[in-house]
Amino acid sequence: EKGTYAHYMLKEIDEQPLVIRNILQKYQDEANEIKLPNDIRTSFHAADRVYIIAAGTSYHAGLVGKELMEKVVGKPVEVHIASEFLYNQPLLSPNPLFIFISQSGETADCRGVLVNVKEAGHPSLTITNVPGSTLSREADHTLHTYAGPEIAVASTKAYTAQMAVLAILAMDGAHAAGSDTDFDALHELSIAANAMETLCDAKDDMEQIARDYLFETRNAFFIGRSFDYHVVQEGALKLKEISYIQAEGFAGGELKHGTIALIEEGTPVIALSTQENVDLNIRGNLQEVVARGANPCVVSMDGCHRADDQVVIPLVHAYLTPLVAVVPLQLISYYAALHRGCDVDKPRNLAKSVTVE
Numbered sequence: 001e002k003g004t005y006a007h008y009m010l011k012e013i014d015e016q017p018l019v020i021r022n023i024l025q026k027y028q029d030e031a032n033e034i035k036l037p038n039d040i041r042t043s044f045h046a047a048d049r050v051y052i053i054a055a056g057t058s059y060h061a062g063l064v065g066k067e068l069m070e071k072v073v074g075k076p077v078e079v080h081i082a083s084e085f086l087y088n089q090p091l092l093s094p095n096p097l098f099i100f101i102s103q104s105g106e107t108a109d110c111r112g113v114l115v116n117v118k119e120a121g122h123p124s125l126t127i128t129n130v131p132g133s134t135l136s137r138e139a140d141h142t143l144h145t146y147a148g149p150e151i152a153v154a155s156t157k158a159y160t161a162q163m164a165v166l167a168i169l170a171m172d173g174a175h176a177a178g179s180d181t182d183f184d185a186l187h188e189l190s191i192a193a194n195a196m197e198t199l200c201d202a203k204d205d206m207e208q209i210a211r212d213y214l215f216e217t218r219n220a221f222f223i224g225r226s227f228d229y230h231v232v233q234e235g236a237l238k239l240k241e242i243s244y245i246q247a248e249g250f251a252g253g254e255l256k257h258g259t260i261a262l263i264e265e266g267t268p269v270i271a272l273s274t275q276e277n278v279d280l281n282i283r284g285n286l287q288e289v290v291a292r293g294a295n296p297c298v299v300s301m302d303g304c305h306r307a308d309d310q311v312v313i314p315l316v317h318a319y320l321t322p323l324v325a326v327v328p329l330q331l332i333s334y335y336a337a338l339h340r341g342c343d344v345d346k347p348r349n350l351a352k353s354v355t356v357e
């Protein structure tokens with residue numbers, strides 16, 4: 001039930017800090033060590049390469065999962081859009097592990113890949129919010145995201161929950177491999193949950209940004225680099241699916257290779273900057289569009305922020321910035337859709353779970 005909330009989406013955005021804390025409880029033992037089924041640990045360790053298969057927002061979580069696993073564990077990961085993988089399978093490594101990420105666990109494109117993967121005898125793990133779902137039943141292993149029912153068509157808490165579980169899996173994988181990582185997923189996730197809460201409390205600011213930048217526009221661009229590039233893709237998907245504003249998320253450095261031609265006087269460009277090593281680069285990219293008339297909005301992280309940035313997110317571990325940085329983007333999309341009179345929870349042409357190919 002959505003209680004006092006006008007929409008499920010807003011309620012589900014607000015639930016995110018709690019969901020992360022819940023995940024931390026579920027995946028921790030009494031000694032505060034990661035608790036994961038042994039067979040999952042073994043499968044992950046045995047794989048020479050991980051193939052993440054997903055669609056939509058879950059695909060965007062997969063992009064972050066790749067960063068986590070490659071950086072924390074040192075294991076190579078490929079992320080594939082399920083519907084593409086299904087009809088154009090890449091070359092596989094000798095010992096692949098397939099990880100399916102799906103909120104509903106019912107996405108037909110993923111199921112198609114899983115059927116082939118099983119037929120070929122490869123191990124599979126589903127990360128889902130619905131443990132009894134098709135993808136969960138049919139895969140060898142399941143990790144539950146414990147986000148609680150997600151009703152709004154636009155996925156919010158399932159996305160952050162998926163990334164939290166991927167962070168835990170990565171840290172566990174690093175320990176199993178004996179690699180020396182100083183990334184403490186459990187500790188850092190609890191810091192991230194607090195930061196998410198701070199942002200959920202800043203709704204008025206996000207509503208004002210939606211009013212200032214997105215009330216009347218036809219299109220909007222999001223730019224980011226590194227981890228932020230993955231998050232802006234998710235931010236753009238959120239905005240387009242519920243507000244019908246044509247929105248795209250681009251890698252900052254790619255703009256000058258074509259997209260910059262679309263910038264006109266007043267075009268909103270939302271830049272995300274949470275990664276210190278590329279902060280100057282993304283700000284340079286923003287200058288390039290401002291010089292062509294863009295209306296810039298900067299979401300940065302404490303530590304690499306400037307005085308006139310529109311949103312400053314609290315400092316969290318560089319690998320977990322996606323969980324936190326997406327919150328303002330979700331809220332801005334929500335208010336943009338609300339102001340434009342759209343049906344926030346049930347956007348046109350979309351279904352909560354896509355069970356046809």
Ligand code: M6R
Nearest residue numbers: 056057058102103104107154155
């Ligand atoms: O249930 P799944 O996670 O497999 O769904 C995948 C996509 O259909 C889903 O994420 C979709 O993109 C959402 N509407 C995004 O908000």
